[in-house]
Amino acid sequence: MSHAAEGASVHTASSPNTMVNFGFWVYLMSDVIIFSMLFTMFVTVQSHYNGGPQGHQIFELRDVFLETMALLFSSITFGLAMLNLHAEKKNGVLLWLAITFLFGATFVGLEVREFLNLVHHGAGPDTSAFLSAFFTLVGTHGTHVTFGLIWIAVMFGQVAVKGISPKVGSRLFRLSLFWHFLDIVWIVVFSTVYLAGVVQ
Amino acid sequence: MDILGKLTLQSIPYDNPILMFAGAIMIGTAIAVLAGVTYFGKWKYLYTEWLTTVDHKKIGVMYLIIAFIFLLRGFIDALMMRAQQAFASGGSEGYLPPHHFAELFTGHGTMMIFFMGMPFLIGLMNIAVPTQIGARDVAFPYLNAVSLWLTASAGMLVMASLIIGSFSDAGWTGYAPYSGISANPGVGVDYWIWALQISGIGTTITGINFFVTIMRERAPGMKFMRMPLFTWTTLCTNILMVLAFPALTVVLALLTFDRYLGMHFFTSDGGGNQMMFINMFWVWGHPEVYILILPAFGVFSEVAATFSNKRLFGYVSMVGATMVIALLSFTVWVHHFFTMAQDPLRNSIFAIATMVIGVPTGVKIYDWIFTMYRGRVRFNLPMLWLIGFIITFTIGGMTGVMLAIPGIDFKMHNSEFLVAHFHNVLIPGMLFGLFAGYHYWFPKAFGFRLDEKWGRRSFWGWLIGFYVAFMPLYVLGLMGMPRRMVSYADPAWQPFLIVAAFGALIVLFGVVSMAIQLIVSVRNREQLRDITGDPWNGRTLDWATSSPPAHYNFAVIPTVEDIDAFTDMKERGVAYRRPDKYEDIEMPRSTPAALVIGALSFFLGFALIWHIWWLAAVTGVGIIVTVIVRGCNDNTWYTIPAEEVERTENEWFRQLEKAGVV
Numbered sequence: 001m002s003h004a005a006e007g008a009s010v011h012t013a014s015s016p017n018t019m020v021n022f023g024f025w026v027y028l029m030s031d032v033i034i035f036s037m038l039f040t041m042f043v044t045v046q047s048h049y050n051g052g053p054q055g056h057q058i059f060e061l062r063d064v065f066l067e068t069m070a071l072l073f074s075s076i077t078f079g080l081a082m083l084n085l086h087a088e089k090k091n092g093v094l095l096w097l098a099i100t101f102l103f104g105a106t107f108v109g110l111e112v113r114e115f116l117n118l119v120h121h122g123a124g125p126d127t128s129a130f131l132s133a134f135f136t137l138v139g140t141h142g143t144h145v146t147f148g149l150i151w152i153a154v155m156f157g158q159v160a161v162k163g164i165s166p167k168v169g170s171r172l173f174r175l176s177l178f179w180h181f182l183d184i185v186w187i188v189v190f191s192t193v194y195l196a197g198v199v200q
Numbered sequence: 201m202d203i204l205g206k207l208t209l210q211s212i213p214y215d216n217p218i219l220m221f222a223g224a225i226m227i228g229t230a231i232a233v234l235a236g237v238t239y240f241g242k243w244k245y246l247y248t249e250w251l252t253t254v255d256h257k258k259i260g261v262m263y264l265i266i267a268f269i270f271l272l273r274g275f276i277d278a279l280m281m282r283a284q285q286a287f288a289s290g291g292s293e294g295y296l297p298p299h300h301f302a303e304l305f306t307g308h309g310t311m312m313i314f315f316m317g318m319p320f321l322i323g324l325m326n327i328a329v330p331t332q333i334g335a336r337d338v339a340f341p342y343l344n345a346v347s348l349w350l351t352a353s354a355g356m357l358v359m360a361s362l363i364i365g366s367f368s369d370a371g372w373t374g375y376a377p378y379s380g381i382s383a384n385p386g387v388g389v390d391y392w393i394w395a396l397q398i399s400g401i402g403t404t405i406t407g408i409n410f411f412v413t414i415m416r417e418r419a420p421g422m423k424f425m426r427m428p429l430f431t432w433t434t435l436c437t438n439i440l441m442v443l444a445f446p447a448l449t450v451v452l453a454l455l456t457f458d459r460y461l462g463m464h465f466f467t468s469d470g471g472g473n474q475m476m477f478i479n480m481f482w483v484w485g486h487p488e489v490y491i492l493i494l495p496a497f498g499v500f501s502e503v504a505a506t507f508s509n510k511r512l513f514g515y516v517s518m519v520g521a522t523m524v525i526a527l528l529s530f531t532v533w534v535h536h537f538f539t540m541a542q543d544p545l546r547n548s549i550f551a552i553a554t555m556v557i558g559v560p561t562g563v564k565i566y567d568w569i570f571t572m573y574r575g576r577v578r579f580n581l582p583m584l585w586l587i588g589f590i591i592t593f594t595i596g597g598m599t600g601v602m603l604a605i606p607g608i609d610f611k612m613h614n615s616e617f618l619v620a621h622f623h624n625v626l627i628p629g630m631l632f633g634l635f636a637g638y639h640y641w642f643p644k645a646f647g648f649r650l651d652e653k654w655g656r657r658s659f660w661g662w663l664i665g666f667y668v669a670f671m672p673l674y675v676l677g678l679m680g681m682p683r684r685m686v687s688y689a690d691p692a693w694q695p696f697l698i699v700a701a702f703g704a705l706i707v708l709f710g711v712v713s714m715a716i717q718l719i720v721s722v723r724n725r726e727q728l729r730d731i732t733g734d735p736w737n738g739r740t741l742d743w744a745t746s747s748p749p750a751h752y753n754f755a756v757i758p759t760v761e762d763i764d765a766f767t768d769m770k771e772r773g774v775a776y777r778r779p780d781k782y783e784d785i786e787m788p789r790s791t792p793a794a795l796v797i798g799a800l801s802f803f804l805g806f807a808l809i810w811h812i813w814w815l816a817a818v819t820g821v822g823i824i825v826t827v828i829v830r831g832c833n834d835n836t837w838y839t840i841p842a843e844e845v846e847r848t849e850n851e852w853f854r855q856l857e858k859a860g861v862v
């Protein structure tokens with residue numbers, strides 16, 4: 001038996017119309033506010049260098065490009081996982097979730113390396129308001145991705161153990177919303193932080 | 201003692217007799233409650249029926265308990281401030297050192313808003329909204345419990361600050377850079393930060409939950425324009441919660457990074473920008489005052505219609521006004537800092553926006569008055585609070601429009617005039633509304649009414665006390681007295697402050713009467729019993745259930761055909777219809793997960809405040825693990841069999857027959 005909130009079949013359970021999925025969407029809206037506040041903060045202090053380095057001196061566009069690619073591909077692979085879910089192919093879901101995880105982990109790994117490099121070269125978050133805002137904005141996105149990775153791991157386990165059920169499908173749908181949402185946020189991060197910083 | 205972070209034995213304020221006394225009372229009360237539970241062997245009952253429940257009705261009651269505890273604490277703080285200012289004139293220092301006085305006004309403001317106002321209105325929402333819309337519970341019952349326990353654990357942090365370390369002295373607004381690490385290196389601001397952060401996250405979750413509940417769980421036939429007004433105002437409040445509270449989350453997080461990681465968002469050096477703190481704080485803060493006041497407006501609308509035996513006057517204009525207020529609440533935040541060097545054009549825009557909010561508010565006032573006009577008005581307790589509100593709130597609204605004029609605000613900003621103004625809107629507007637709701641829904645939640653005699657005493661205590669305590673502050677403001685003064689040189693202020701202190705004592709009479717009222721009512725509960733579930737001749741679906749409602753609220757989900765759904769059913773003679781056959785009902789299971797998350801959050805907050813990093817790591821991981829374990833649970837609903845439903849309903853219908861209703 002399943003409650004009406006989640007839907008009865010895998011298909012209905014993984015549609016935006018169920019109550020839980022609608023609720024999760026509302027949560028994402030509150031997250032949009034969080035990111036907009038951080039963007040506002042960043043834009044306000046983006047030229048407060050305090051004698052520290054400026055954007056174009058520290059951003060490695062090559063790495064950022066790799067990060068972007070990793071995240072974009074992970075969105076595609078997640079889409080493939082969802083297609084397999086609708087076809088109720090358990091192994092396909094597992095495979096594509098695993099690949100998505102690898103892409104996501106690559107993204108986080110690159111970001112952590114970037115952060116460590118910056119700190120190492122004396123451009124840590126305590127250097128200037130600009131760098132505080134940079135680390136906080138990019139780091140908040142990175143933290144979201146990290147939680148997304150944990151969630152992917154958990155869902156991998158659920159699919160492996162429980163197989164494909166309406167409840168599992170419902171959860172995967174929310175995870176996919178979350179994952180694509182982070183992609184969109186990243187596009188904005190990429191353009192307002194990195195591109196604009198390098199162009200300056 | 202590294203393992204305890206910054207925490208040492210010196211953190212306990214032995215040398216301060218007032219704090220030690222307060223702490224002793226607090227710990228004594230806690231021990232007495234625990235001992236009582238043990239003595240009466242009620243631990244199992246408490247655990248299974250309350251601590252692990254996901255039932256919105258019980259969660260609502262627990263929110264109210266939190267609210268009343270903090271009403272008392274906030275009020276004691278107010279009495280202490282009043283006593284201090286009554287004496288500390290012309291060279292006298294009074295009995296409180298400046299730091300302690302600063303903690304008092306900070307604690308008072310913080311507690312009254314976050315731990316009295318918010319839990320009170322969320323409690324009423326929990327008790328009334330699901331039944332008003334004909335639902336069996338909220339959309340996400342487990343998350344509802346999570347919100348409750350996050351609020352409770354944040355409240356516990358505030359309590360802990362009384363005897364371990366100290367609370368913030370940076371005002372309830374915590375403006376940077378004074379709340380930054382260089383000006384304020386102690387743990388006080390950290391207590392403030394983590395208490396607000398934890399309870400704020402709980403509130404965001406509540407906002408999502410009730411928004412979805414109202415959007416998706418309404419009974420068939422309840423179109424938007426048939427929703428009761430309390431449901432409408434709750435809906436708008438929850439939209440504001442979802443959109444505004446994340447701003448608070450962010451501003452607190454950035455201040456945290458400044459304090460913990462040496463970042464430079466709001467610092468004076470390093471390129472920080474303090475104006476951003478103030479902006480972001482009020483981007484949340486102004487909607488927050490409407491989050492507080494809209495539910496109270498909703499209560500007043502229910503009360504006005506019910507006790508005038510009439511349909512609410514101007515339903516559509518009331519709904520429209522609510523939505524306009526909610527929308528405009530995001531466009532006025534700059535009026536909190538007219539004096540901080542924006543250009544005149546910008547100030548003018550925000551001034552006009554602020555004054556415009558007066559228009560829908562005025563519409564509401566007229567609607568309530570016209571609802572009473574030519575009605576058969578019954579002066580029960582909720583109605584008294586409504587009338588006290590209309591008169592008093594109008595005065596507060598008018599002083600608000602005065603402050604909205606930047607030229608006047610330049611003079612009155614940060615003065616006692618402002619203190620008088622916001623108490624003049626918050627006390628009648630929010631608190632009286634919550635009290636009206638408390639008296640109105642108490643029988644629904646507990647099955648018996650509250651005593652009228654003590655209720656009236658408490659009402660008059662609050663109303664008269666309010667005028668005596670706050671009208672002098674308007675005068676003091678005009679005489680030039682700034683807010684937040686621990687002592688002052690001008691002896692001309694003292695008589696007014698003595699009157700204000702006397703007013704606070706009259707309010708104290710109101711507070712004590714309310715406590716006595718509760719005791720008397722519990723003792724006389726058999727005479728005050730509400731057998732039918734409809735003690736006030738109610739108009740909305742919440743009165744169509746038994747009092748207290750069965751666990752599932754409605755055995756059969758009603759169909760709605762009118763704004764006053766229940767009145768309509770009674771008139772058509774279809775209220776209390778029994779189905780041919782009862783059906784199984786699915787309900788959410790109780791779970792300890794929410795309680796565990798709340799408890800871990802308390803220790804996480806405590807660990808972060810005292811820099812006990814290992815504990816922070818353990819509790820943080822603990823929370824994540826709890827969320828995951830709960831998230832993997834597929835078995836969160838259970839079925840109440842039809843026979844059991846029938847038995848419960850039979851019992852209620854026997855009562856209804858005895859009362860002659862069916």
Ligand code: HEM
Pocket residue numbers: 275278279281282305306308309310312313317370371372373619623626627630631669682683684685704707
């Ligand atoms: C009747 C009971 C109350 C009394 C006697 C009272 C008294 C006071 C006093 C003496 C102050 C300090 C004024 C100053 O700065 O000089 C104050 C501040 C304040 N009160 Fe109340 N109050 C009461 C109820 C409330 C309620 C119900 C609320 C909110 C829901 C509230 C919210 C605040 C806030 C936000 C502040 C500002 C704190 C700050 O300066 O940071 N008060 N109150």
Ligand SMILES: [Cu+2]
Pocket residue numbers: 485486489532533535536
């Ligand atoms: Cu405001």
